[in-house]
Amino acid sequence: MATTTPNYGWPVPTSTDYVKDGALAIETLGDAIDATVFGLGTSSFNLISNTSFSAVATHSVSDVFSATYNNYKIIVKSVASGAGVQLRMRLRVAGADNTSSNYVFGTGVTNSAGGFSNNNSSTGTTSFYTADVYEKNTNLMMDIYSPFASTNTGYQTKGQSQNSVDACANQFGGGAMTVTTSYTGFTLFPSANTMTGNVTVYGYNS
Numbered sequence: 001m002a003t004t005t006p007n008y009g010w011p012v013p014t015s016t017d018y019v020k021d022g023a024l025a026i027e028t029l030g031d032a033i034d035a036t037v038f039g040l041g042t043s044s045f046n047l048i049s050n051t052s053f054s055a056v057a058t059h060s061v062s063d064v065f066s067a068t069y070n071n072y073k074i075i076v077k078s079v080a081s082g083a084g085v086q087l088r089m090r091l092r093v094a095g096a097d098n099t100s101s102n103y104v105f106g107t108g109v110t111n112s113a114g115g116f117s118n119n120n121s122s123t124g125t126t127s128f129y130t131a132d133v134y135e136k137n138t139n140l141m142m143d144i145y146s147p148f149a150s151t152n153t154g155y156q157t158k159g160q161s162q163n164s165v166d167a168c169a170n171q172f173g174g175g176a177m178t179v180t181t182s183y184t185g186f187t188l189f190p191s192a193n194t195m196t197g198n199v200t201v202y203g204y205n206s
Helices: 019-043
Strands: 046-056 059-061 071-080 085-093 103-111 116-125 128-133 137-145 154-162 168-177 185-190 195-204
Touching: 046 059, 059 195, 071 085, 071 128, 071 185, 085 137, 103 128, 128 137, 128 154, 128 168, 185 195
Parallel strands: none
Antiparallel strands: 046 195, 059 185, 071 137, 071 195, 085 128, 085 185, 103 116, 103 168, 137 154, 154 168
16 A cells, blocks of 8 residues: 655655556655646745945846735845945836835944934835945845835834945945835945946745
């Protein structure tokens, strides 16, 4: 008689099975594997996009938000061509950025000198502030909530930046859109000069 796998309990044939019993066990096993693999794309944490950019003033990532996932994690590693530069983000759909004054956010920062400050805030501007970008590196992790749904898209960020003299800033913040629009992508851009780096997008449901 067929036995079962140790983790999922799926039936598998044994060496003493009749041919018809073994075939039935294989068929049932195949159906179970197919159902499990089919569900992975919509129920877990999955890579959607990974792109690089070099010495650019803007970098757009299109067609990554869809009905497949509710929320998304964006990871950015970048460096700026000059000091004191902010990494900004705009949401986009149909190949165009939303440049309206409907972005609201607030952020704070701690630094390697032991300081803390309310770094940036806005009750209505044309882009999200995500982090300061320095000459050595910036590592940013951002969660975007329901960008594809026709609701108020929200976000939270945490980041770490290091400048040319090895001073380090640790940043955190969040914000939202005041209009209910369905978005399919986003654009990153420095507030001045250019940037070089990489951005990865993951989708997840919660």
